[in-house]
Each structure stands twice: as structure tokens, then as C-alpha cells.
Amino acid sequence: MHSFGHRLNGLLTFxxxxxxxxxxIASLSDNLNTPSxxxxxxxxxxNWFQKQPQGNDEVSLTMNISADLQSLFTWNTKxxxxxxxxxxxxxxxxxxxxxLWDAIIPAKEHAKFWIHTxxxxxxxxxxxxxxxxxxxxxxxxxxxxxxxxMFADKIVMAGYSFPEEYR
Amino acid sequence: xxxxxALIIWKGLIYITGSESPVVVVLSGSxxxxxxxxxxxxxxxxxxxxxxxxIVVFNDGRDVPIVHRVIEVHxxxxxxxxxxxTKGDANPHDDRMLYTSSNRWLQRKYIMxxxxxxxxxxxxxxIIMTDKPII
Numbered sequence: 001m002h003s004f005g006h007r008l009n010g011l012l013t014f015x016x017x018x019x020x021x022x023x024x025i026a027s028l029s030d031n032l033n034t035p036s037x038x039x040x041x042x043x044x045x046x047n048w049f050q051k052q053p054q055g056n057d058e059v060s061l062t063m064n065i066s067a068d069l070q071s072l073f074t075w076n077t078k079x080x081x082x083x084x085x086x087x088x089x090x091x092x093x094x095x096x097x098x099x100l101w102d103a104i105i106p107a108k109e110h111a112k113f114w115i116h117t118x119x120x121x122x123x124x125x126x127x128x129x130x131x132x133x134x135x136x137x138x139x140x141x142x143x144x145x146x147x148x149x150m151f152a153d154k155i156v157m158a159g160y161s162f163p164e165e166y167r
Numbered sequence: 168x169x170x171x172x173a174l175i176i177w178k179g180l181i182y183i184t185g186s187e188s189p190v191v192v193v194l195s196g197s198x199x200x201x202x203x204x205x206x207x208x209x210x211x212x213x214x215x216x217x218x219x220x221x222i223v224v225f226n227d228g229r230d231v232p233i234v235h236r237v238i239e240v241h242x243x244x245x246x247x248x249x250x251x252x253t254k255g256d257a258n259p260h261d262d263r264m265l266y267t268s269s270n271r272w273l274q275r276k277y278i279m280x281x282x283x284x285x286x287x288x289x290x291x292x293x294i295i296m297t298d299k300p301i302i
């Protein structure tokens with residue numbers, strides 16, 4: 001270590017390595033957390049259910065979404081990204097997932113909530129298969145950390161179905 | 168020392184994650200407040216199917232790849248090919264307008280990887296290093 005350049009190089013490598021190790025430890029501490037989230041979604045109303053001119057079914061619905069996701073937050077959590085998706089199958093597709101609503105929860109205090117909302121994003125099928133079809137509503141969450149590994153999981157709520165006829 | 172350790176880590180990551188570009192720098196603000204410009208994302212590309220909610224990096228023939236979240240998946244029964252729609256968390260609309268060659272859906276072949284972890288601010292180092300290669 002005889003020149004300024006060498007010393008700066010050594011210092012930089014060392015400090016970046018230490019920082020990286022600290023970030024890795026911060027991320028590993030998230031594994032110690034055992035979350036116990038709960039959620040419930042009730043469909044209050046099917047606002048309308050039509051077939052578009054191009055032949056695809058579209059539905060608009062209003063839901064009550066309530067959840068307690070406070071146990072997912074750790075000191076290393078920056079935010080929680082949550083979304084509600086409808087999942088169903090059709091003759092052509094083995095799986096369809098359509099996101100209906102999403103939100104960002106920036107802090108633990110906001111993680112226990114109740115919201116009455118219609119679908120934020122249009123629910124359009126690939127085709128016209130929705131009449132009378134059963135579907136699941138899943139609440140997904142994505143834990144975005146301040147640094148490190150992201151976790152994602154979901155709660156599946158089954159037993160919903162579309163009306164038999166367009167309205 | 169910095170360069171050789173960076174190279175070792177880079178090659179190691181390529182091997183572990185099975186992706187050709189295991190680390191990307193976030194260049195736009197369309198995923199805020201989760202990812203800001205200058206953050207680094209660690210990617211993973213395994214054979215698991217693409218599902219809604221995953222954050223994917225895709226490039227369908229544009230200058231820079233885009234990091235957005237999958238909001239719709241329609242997976243076909245027989246071929247197992249899937250039609251995918253993405254949207255940036257901070258964008259009001261989905262990415263349909265962005266897809267090149269007037270595709271209405273994205274396909275798995277355009278997806279370079281899924282984001283599994285992230286480091287804040289470190290990407291600025293890469294942005295600086297590419298601007299001033301002397302360092």
C-alpha cells in the first residue's frame with residue numbers, strides 16, 4: 001500500500017464488502033419473522049357483465065376487502081405491495097389470472113384495513129367463457145425490503161362465481 | 168481489487184441464478200416507491216411458470232429492458248405458452264401501449280428474469296462507472 005490509489009482501492013473494496021455483508025444479514029433477519037396474515041373478500045355487487053363487441057366477456061364488480069397484514073412487517077420492510085387477482089380456468093386456458101385491484105401499504109399502521117371498492121383494472125376474459133363460471137379471489141402480497149430478498153405469498157379464497165346470464 | 172472481486176461476484180451470480188444478466192440497474196421511476204432509479208435488482212430465471220405479482224424484466228426488442236410487475240396471465244392448456252400483461256406500480260395504465268410490434272400480450276421468451284432481491288442505491292456505481300470508465 002504505497003500509493004494513494006492503492007489505499008483508496010483497498011478502502012473502497014473493504015467498505016463495500018462490509019456494506020454488502022450487513023445488507024445480507026439484514027435480509028436474513030427477515031427469515032426469523034413468522035407472519036400470520038388474514039384476509040376476507042366479499043363481492044358486494046356485480047355492477048355489470050357484458051360481452052364486448054370483439055367477443056370478450058367483461059365484468060365490473062364491487063368488493064369489500066378486509067385484511068390484517070401487520071405481521072408481515074419487519075424492521076427491514078420498506079413497503080407491502082398487495083393486489084387482488086381473480087383466478088379461473090377456461091377450455092382454452094388452464095389458468096387465467098387477472099389483477100383487479102392493488103395498493104401499496106407503506107407502514108405497519110396501515111396494514112390492517114377495510115376497503116369498499118370496484119375493480120381498479122378492467123376484468124376482461126380471453127373469449128366469452130365467464131357465464132356461470134366459478135372463480136377464486138386471491139389476495140397476494142409482495143414484501144419489498146429496505147434491502148435484500150423479497151418475499152411473496154397469497155391467500156386463496158374460493159367459492160365465487162359469475163352470474164349465469166349477462167346483465 | 169475492486170474490479171477482480173466484482174468480476175468474480177458477477178460470474179458467480181450468472182452461474183447461481185441461471186440467467187445471462189443476473190443483475191440489472193433500475194433506470195426509471197415507474198416502480199416507485201418500491202424501486203427507485205439507481206437501485207440494483209437480483210434476477211432469477213428458472214423454469215417455474217410466470218405468475219401474476221412477479222416482478223419481471225423483459226425486453227421485446229427495445230433499447231433498454233423494462234422492470235415491471237405481471238398483472239395478468241393467461242396460460243394455454245395445451246401448449247403451456249402464456250399471454251402476459253405487465254404494468255409499472257407507479258404507472259396509471261398497463262404496458263400494452265409500450266409493447267413493440269403491436270403485440271397485445273407479452274410472451275415468456277421476452278422475459279429475461281424475475282426480480283428476487285434488491286440493493287438500494289448501488290446501481291449509481293454502475294451508472295457512474297459506465298460514464299467514466301477510468302475508475
